[in-house]
Amino acid sequence: MGTNRKRLVAAAASMVVAVSLAGCGGDSGDGSGPKGQTDQEVTEATKGGAVFSLETAVTQAWDPQRTYTGRDLSNQSRLVYRSLVDFPKGVTDNIEGQTPIPDLATDTGQSNEDATEWSFTLKDGPKWQDGKPVTCEDLKYGVSRTFATDVITGGPNYIIGYLDVPQDADGQPVYKGPYTGEGQDAFDQAVTCDGNTITYRFKKPWPDFPYAVAALRSFDPYRADQDKGDKSKLSVFSNGPYMLDEKGWNEDSGGTFVRNPEWDASEDTNRDANFDTITFEIGIETEVIIDRLIADEGNDKFAFTSRSVTPAQYPQITGDVEARAVNFESPFSNYLVPNFNRLTNLKVRQALAAATNRAAYVGALGGDKASAPSLSIVNPSTPGYVANPNFGKAEGGDVEGAKALLEESGETLPYPIKLTYPIGSDATDKAFAALKATYDEAGFDVTLDGLDPSGPYYEQIQKPGSDSDLIWGGWGSDWPSVSTVIPPLFDSRVNITKASNGQDYGNYASDEVNAAIDAAAAETDIDKANEMWSEVDNMLAEDVAYIPLDTTKFYFLHGSGLENYVNSAGTNGYTDLGVLSVVDGGK
Amino acid sequence: MFAYTIRRVISGILLLVVMSVVTFYLFYASSSTPERFACGPKCTPTQLDTTKRALGYDEPTIVQWGKFAKGFVAGREFPDDEKLRKAAPEQVVECPRGCLGYSYGYSKPVNTLIKDKLPISVSLAISAFVIWIAGGVLLGITAALFKGRLIDKAIVGLSLLAFAFPTFFIGLLLLKFVAIRWGIVELPKYSDFTDNPFLWVSGLILPAITLALVYMAGYIRMTRAFVLETMSEDYIRTARAKGLTRRVVIGKHTLRAVLTPLVTLSGLDLAGLLGGAIITETVFNFNGVGKLSFTAVQRYDLPLIVGIVLLLASFVIVANIVVDLLYAVIDPRVRLG
Numbered sequence: 001m002g003t004n005r006k007r008l009v010a011a012a013a014s015m016v017v018a019v020s021l022a023g024c025g026g027d028s029g030d031g032s033g034p035k036g037q038t039d040q041e042v043t044e045a046t047k048g049g050a051v052f053s054l055e056t057a058v059t060q061a062w063d064p065q066r067t068y069t070g071r072d073l074s075n076q077s078r079l080v081y082r083s084l085v086d087f088p089k090g091v092t093d094n095i096e097g098q099t100p101i102p103d104l105a106t107d108t109g110q111s112n113e114d115a116t117e118w119s120f121t122l123k124d125g126p127k128w129q130d131g132k133p134v135t136c137e138d139l140k141y142g143v144s145r146t147f148a149t150d151v152i153t154g155g156p157n158y159i160i161g162y163l164d165v166p167q168d169a170d171g172q173p174v175y176k177g178p179y180t181g182e183g184q185d186a187f188d189q190a191v192t193c194d195g196n197t198i199t200y201r202f203k204k205p206w207p208d209f210p211y212a213v214a215a216l217r218s219f220d221p222y223r224a225d226q227d228k229g230d231k232s233k234l235s236v237f238s239n240g241p242y243m244l245d246e247k248g249w250n251e252d253s254g255g256t257f258v259r260n261p262e263w264d265a266s267e268d269t270n271r272d273a274n275f276d277t278i279t280f281e282i283g284i285e286t287e288v289i290i291d292r293l294i295a296d297e298g299n300d301k302f303a304f305t306s307r308s309v310t311p312a313q314y315p316q317i318t319g320d321v322e323a324r325a326v327n328f329e330s331p332f333s334n335y336l337v338p339n340f341n342r343l344t345n346l347k348v349r350q351a352l353a354a355a356t357n358r359a360a361y362v363g364a365l366g367g368d369k370a371s372a373p374s375l376s377i378v379n380p381s382t383p384g385y386v387a388n389p390n391f392g393k394a395e396g397g398d399v400e401g402a403k404a405l406l407e408e409s410g411e412t413l414p415y416p417i418k419l420t421y422p423i424g425s426d427a428t429d430k431a432f433a434a435l436k437a438t439y440d441e442a443g444f445d446v447t448l449d450g451l452d453p454s455g456p457y458y459e460q461i462q463k464p465g466s467d468s469d470l471i472w473g474g475w476g477s478d479w480p481s482v483s484t485v486i487p488p489l490f491d492s493r494v495n496i497t498k499a500s501n502g503q504d505y506g507n508y509a510s511d512e513v514n515a516a517i518d519a520a521a522a523e524t525d526i527d528k529a530n531e532m533w534s535e536v537d538n539m540l541a542e543d544v545a546y547i548p549l550d551t552t553k554f555y556f557l558h559g560s561g562l563e564n565y566v567n568s569a570g571t572n573g574y575t576d577l578g579v580l581s582v583v584d585g586g587k
Numbered sequence: 588m589f590a591y592t593i594r595r596v597i598s599g600i601l602l603l604v605v606m607s608v609v610t611f612y613l614f615y616a617s618s619s620t621p622e623r624f625a626c627g628p629k630c631t632p633t634q635l636d637t638t639k640r641a642l643g644y645d646e647p648t649i650v651q652w653g654k655f656a657k658g659f660v661a662g663r664e665f666p667d668d669e670k671l672r673k674a675a676p677e678q679v680v681e682c683p684r685g686c687l688g689y690s691y692g693y694s695k696p697v698n699t700l701i702k703d704k705l706p707i708s709v710s711l712a713i714s715a716f717v718i719w720i721a722g723g724v725l726l727g728i729t730a731a732l733f734k735g736r737l738i739d740k741a742i743v744g745l746s747l748l749a750f751a752f753p754t755f756f757i758g759l760l761l762l763k764f765v766a767i768r769w770g771i772v773e774l775p776k777y778s779d780f781t782d783n784p785f786l787w788v789s790g791l792i793l794p795a796i797t798l799a800l801v802y803m804a805g806y807i808r809m810t811r812a813f814v815l816e817t818m819s820e821d822y823i824r825t826a827r828a829k830g831l832t833r834r835v836v837i838g839k840h841t842l843r844a845v846l847t848p849l850v851t852l853s854g855l856d857l858a859g860l861l862g863g864a865i866i867t868e869t870v871f872n873f874n875g876v877g878k879l880s881f882t883a884v885q886r887y888d889l890p891l892i893v894g895i896v897l898l899l900a901s902f903v904i905v906a907n908i909v910v911d912l913l914y915a916v917i918d919p920r921v922r923l924g
Contacts, residue, residue, distance in 0.1 A: 149634070150666070151666070151678070153625050153626060153691075154626060172633075172637075179675040228678055229666075230680075230691070231680065234694065251695075252879075252882075285870060285872070288759070288762055288763075291762075292767055297770065454624075454886075495631065500632045502632050503631075
């Protein structure tokens, strides 16, 4: 754990608030931040003004333990929910920006030697919006809610797999959450409060636990007297700088947050809280949002979005508008998986990997503003990312190499392949058609099988007996660690059952890889662990368990009335509301 | 007449029961995994199972329908788990008689959601109706009166154009240019009529025009055809021969004949729109029943889908009963059938 802790302390000590992205380019896997077209730096801000968030997708939950989308996790952290530790504000560097710093806690946590026990001491001072102090019991109650899997659905539940709570005959924890109180004693032994110090006891090492605490809201405090179960899904009871106004949250149109008078700026240095109010306007079509931001009129001067400019609108991003745009790699990667129940010949899988024409795929998606070819399933923004040498050149599409491999395979040619992917825009169809063209040229006979992602797609690909040969997948790490990429996708023990293959759409099962996953997960030195994860990635690549496709790029636009507009690494590349401000405070 | 009315009402109720069973089986008994949408994109098989149980989707469809039917007749409490309701009474959601279920996507009873959204869809439908009827009839008559002349060709040509463009295209076009780029009107936003009638009207202008244009195009064509057909009738020639003015011939004799089929058709169109105009509501971000149904399908929110389908079905059934009763009043022979 030594290196890990050193890194945490060093990062906390060397916090910087000014960062420039000018000239920042190349492979962001070297730790550099998002590649912006404009400089992103935090300058002194005037307090005041109103900002507006224009969004298409609704917020599925404001309940911290039920939130699982990158945009919402980031917004909640900066506006209303504080955590024991947090990622620093306004930092675009991927390493520094994704290293936890203290928030509600006095430090970034103390662990025992094998990282199976973590303790945090709560600061004096943080309060809820009704003036009551945030207590250790609130933290304990918050984490207990995840165990009520019949009520608290949709959120990440890593804690259930880690916390040292005995299991029943069905392999489920004996603790069933705070509502029925069943198994409460077992939970009370696993999570204890000693004054202001909370201690979590795990059944297996969790060396990057503070990263998970900073990235997710699962470990945030929750006040028991405010908990109405499912009825609290869209309720907010704040301990951050803002709180929901008296109108509350409308599930379809959004809501407005105003300043929380109980929040103390002197005690919380990771949230500048520059603007007075923020209004979320949701459910708007993406094209309309971009049109409004291009027009830059009225309140839209103070607006921003998490929706990327659509390829059809790229020609409009010029001149003044271009100065308000930023284009960089997102934390989300896309890939293909061969179905191991069908493609059992390694040479065939290797031929597919060689023939995958990433350049054509990216071109069809909208070019280098929409996407970038990738060489690993791990996103370049994730610490520990290494471009996997097994996948050759970034652009891919080695037809001759693929032909040779297919010849060696001994299979009858052309080799039939059913490629299943989620339908979306015309660009999506064109991108898969581009892949098919090169595959066919190399000796495959590809049938494209586009399915609706809101239903049939996952039903098809998660069936262990699926007749798909090659399947699309997309992923983003849950916290900045390879441990939230490879195990959820390729550990057959957590994925494959008779009824479903979980996230392991290719039905990949390797005892060797599973053992290597266990070893890497147990390594408490993060640098060493990263090397081990890299080795697991190599093992996967040698089996062609996946074929990397691309990293989605964000192409965001914002109004001219905003300043300190930064897409921090710690906010998943979304607008960092911890530093955002209005020009001259809106005066 | 009374017996006939009772017969029609009973058959309507039976039809609704059958509809509810069919809708339930159609969605609940399909091979889909609705729990995936509640569970989230990174759900493990174990989590999926737990979520399925929590949402009650693990029970046989007939049991789920039984609970639904009982809830509709006598009311229901959520969550389903009685143990949880006793242990955490603060979580209990009462859904009184007429209960259409509980949307786990919205964490609200379906009835509450529909009640909130219906005024928006009704406002949009009525305002569009006014535009398309007024515009459609007026322009249709004008085109007929100037048959073969430039004005006729222009009206017919433009109506064809409006008919050819999809609703979402017209909506986006109006939104992009009229509201955003030229700023002629404010960005459309629904306001409650009782809060501010002016804002209610101004917010509805663009969505209503979008919705009305397609219908209006059809009504122009129909009105034109009806007028031309009526004007070639013998009784119109007689009226002219009697020396009646053109105004009286058109206003009194022609229009009366033309309006009857138009009113019938427009009534049916309006009834269909009351359940929501999905595309228009989505383009303009109007959170009516149309957009609600779109979201319900996107999220695979089964109780909400079933609730909306039954609501729309009941609109159609009620409309049919009313029409049947009216026919019976007009033509007593219908009652005997």
